[in-house]
Amino acid sequence: MTITEGKVVLIHYTLTNDAGEVIDTSRGRPPLPYLHGAQNIVPGLERALGGQEVGATLQVIVAPEDGYGVRNEDMPPVTLDRGQFPDDAFIAPGMQFFAQLPDGSTGPIWVAEVGEDTVTIDFSHPLAGVTLHFDIEVMGMRDPTREELQHGHPHGPTGHEGH
């Protein structure tokens, strides 16, 4: 049985950058479940997993265009006063917010740096422009529940952990 659209697939992954530094890994945790074809994972990785079988191991190199996108050079990072954020807000690098963008639209922003009195925000995903190197092991596969199909994402390895 091979991975096709609409299957819930469980993978172990280790993600490294061009320098070989580990950015994220599922090792030491349960495998990551995703719904194939529902864009739960970056497009380049999803494409490479199509047609694979349980037990397969693969190395996938994903260009930024097929990963987290390219950096938005029109909107470089901006350093703001800490006072522009609520006093009690916990703010740490890597956090994502939705906010009004310089062009007036609403979109995601990411915290790039937190200084003593300043917060630097970025309009590009922290992994934008990064070539992604995935080490993948396909751990399992099952049919989705009706609810998972409606939601477009799995609800845990067994499908019983609803949300």
Ligand code: ZN
């Ligand atoms: Zn859900």
